[in-house]
Amino acid sequence: MKIAIYPGSFDPITCGHLDIIKRSAAIFDKVIIAVLNNSSKHPLFTVEERMELLRRCVKDIPNCEVDSFDGLLMDYAKQKNAAVVIRGLRAVSDFEYEFQMALLNKKLNPEIETMFMITNLNCLYISSSVVKEICRYGGDTEGLIPEEIINDVKYKIEKEC
Ligand code: PNS
Numbered sequence: 179m180k181i182a183i184y185p186g187s188f189d190p191i192t193c194g195h196l197d198i199i200k201r202s203a204a205i206f207d208k209v210i211i212a213v214l215n216n217s218s219k220h221p222l223f224t225v226e227e228r229m230e231l232l233r234r235c236v237k238d239i240p241n242c243e244v245d246s247f248d249g250l251l252m253d254y255a256k257q258k259n260a261a262v263v264i265r266g267l268r269a270v271s272d273f274e275y276e277f278q279m280a281l282l283n284k285k286l287n288p289e290i291e292t293m294f295m296i297t298n299l300n301c302l303y304i305s306s307s308v309v310k311e312i313c314r315y316g317g318d319t320e321g322l323i324p325e326e327i328i329n330d331v332k333y334k335i336e337k338e339c
Contacts, residue, residue: 182206194301
């Protein structure tokens, strides 16, 4: 069984993430979406909330599982028996960070491959941060985040202000 891990902050999941998840699930036997439990960042949603939003968006993809992790991604991937880590690539600006991370991860565990998927053209400009900013100023987030979670993001941002 080929297991892939799709790690990230997912604060919150965007249409770009969902596109990568769907395409990965069509290739691998199982895709584990792994939310980083990172206390040093100041996320809008808690890890549990982010997992709940993700679960809602992937409920119709049977070979997807949502989980969280802390510590090193490579330790988590090994523990889950994963062969591959998936990362989405948008613009050249993503490349330097992703390149460094892939090489570091390869050094930590040469048996696990990082595979990059180029983001769909219509998701190229989407990131969780821009979505939150648009929401903060009352802009339209249709097509940027999955419909199932639009109200949750709006509500959370309103509460934050
Ligand atoms: O969505 P993000 O914030 O770009 O995801 C980054 C993530 C979670 C993939 C990355 O920060 C990560 O793997 N963190 C775990 C710590 C780790 O393994 N670091 C060493 C490799 S750089």
